Amino acid sequence: MSHRRENGAAKDATAQNFQLVLYKGFKLIKGIHDPDDVNQIYDLEIRDSDVFVVTYPKSGTIWMQQILLLIEAKGDVKAISKQGSYSNAALVPWIELNGNREAFITAPSPRLRVTHLQYQFLPAALSQKKGKVIYVARNPKDVLVSYFHFHKLANMLETPKDFDDFFEKFLTGDVSACCWFEHIKTWYSHKDDMNMLFITYEEMIQDLPSVVERISVFLGKELTDEQLVNVVQHSIFSNMRKIPQASYEGAQGNLLNSHQGRFMRKGIIGDWKNHFTVAQNERFDEVFHREMKDFPLSFIWDQGQ
Numbered sequence: 001m002s003h004r005r006e007n008g009a010a011k012d013a014t015a016q017n018f019q020l021v022l023y024k025g026f027k028l029i030k031g032i033h034d035p036d037d038v039n040q041i042y043d044l045e046i047r048d049s050d051v052f053v054v055t056y057p058k059s060g061t062i063w064m065q066q067i068l069l070l071i072e073a074k075g076d077v078k079a080i081s082k083q084g085s086y087s088n089a090a091l092v093p094w095i096e097l098n099g100n101r102e103a104f105i106t107a108p109s110p111r112l113r114v115t116h117l118q119y120q121f122l123p124a125a126l127s128q129k130k131g132k133v134i135y136v137a138r139n140p141k142d143v144l145v146s147y148f149h150f151h152k153l154a155n156m157l158e159t160p161k162d163f164d165d166f167f168e169k170f171l172t173g174d175v176s177a178c179c180w181f182e183h184i185k186t187w188y189s190h191k192d193d194m195n196m197l198f199i200t201y202e203e204m205i206q207d208l209p210s211v212v213e214r215i216s217v218f219l220g221k222e223l224t225d226e227q228l229v230n231v232v233q234h235s236i237f238s239n240m241r242k243i244p245q246a247s248y249e250g251a252q253g254n255l256l257n258s259h260q261g262r263f264m265r266k267g268i269i270g271d272w273k274n275h276f277t278v279a280q281n282e283r284f285d286e287v288f289h290r291e292m293k294d295f296p297l298s299f300i301w302d303q304g305q
């Protein structure tokens with residue numbers, strides 16, 4: 001048996017311990033999410049300095065973790081590593097993971113958090129303009145492709161049978177975090193109730209300095225030109241990928257199977273073109289136009305667009 005197949009088998013055995021559970025219309029992962037705990041996130045007290053980055057999976061969450069930490073550190077990347085964490089996820093944690101809600105209550109400010117949860121679960125206080133929300137959206141064709149590869153890598157997710165099978169699962173929302181359309185539509189339609197900055201992965205790819213500037217102004221953490229250059233420098237794909245703490249290379253073990261690929265995979269716009277058939281693309285477009293017809297959101301689907 002080849003090395004690869006042995007690792008694949010080990011991953012599938014682990015995946016059986018992490019099944020998806022439907023809770024209030026949302027799919028959580030048994031073993032890393034506790035529905036009772038997730039249910040209590042709604043009642044959390046929020047401080048004005050709290051920041052929640054909201055993403056559908058594979059939309060640039062770890063990129064934002066690195067950017068927020070760098071903005072806090074005024075571009076000084078060594079100051080982040082000095083905090084002694086094996087992963088940025090320990091410094092900017094997912095609010096919905098087991099144990100993290102409780103830790104949030106007494107954590108010192110600024111409390112920087114990420115989440116894949118749908119709107120209905122997040123602290124109600126956010127909708128009274130307390131704290132700040134940054135929603136990062138990515139074109140859903142690239143999300144689908146990135147999520148497909150991530151399912152092969154992540155021990156807590158079932159390895160897809162093949163791309164075609166995963167394509168259908170994604171379109172019907174039969175994946176962790178459910179339906180991409182539902183996620184973006186519910187958050188987007190509440191954006192004016194909150195202090196929300198809405199950005200896209202594609203804007204970050206095409207003009208990272210201006211997105212970093214917008215984020216720092218939004219957070220009231222204005223940077224000097226030199227600090228801004230440093231934030232950008234340490235968060236571009238090629239550099240971030242070399243930092244184990246930022247690229248999740250340090251988070252292997254029971255969560256990721258490094259033999260199946262890397263968390264920071266390609267980091268480009270338009271990889272869907274290497275995966276979708278013509279028929280799949282037509283089907284996707286048809287669903288996209290039907291679902292998004294009342295939402296004034298346009299996406300960049302192609303690197304050269």
Ligand code: A3P
Nearest residue numbers: 058059060061062063146236237264265266267
């Ligand atoms: P790909 O699989 O398309 O490469 P998330 O953190 O939400 O799971 O998103 C992961 C996706 O964001 C991966 O996409 C990953 O490579 C990409 N990504 C992470 N950091 C990035 C960066 N600095 N620049 C561009 N893409 C980045």
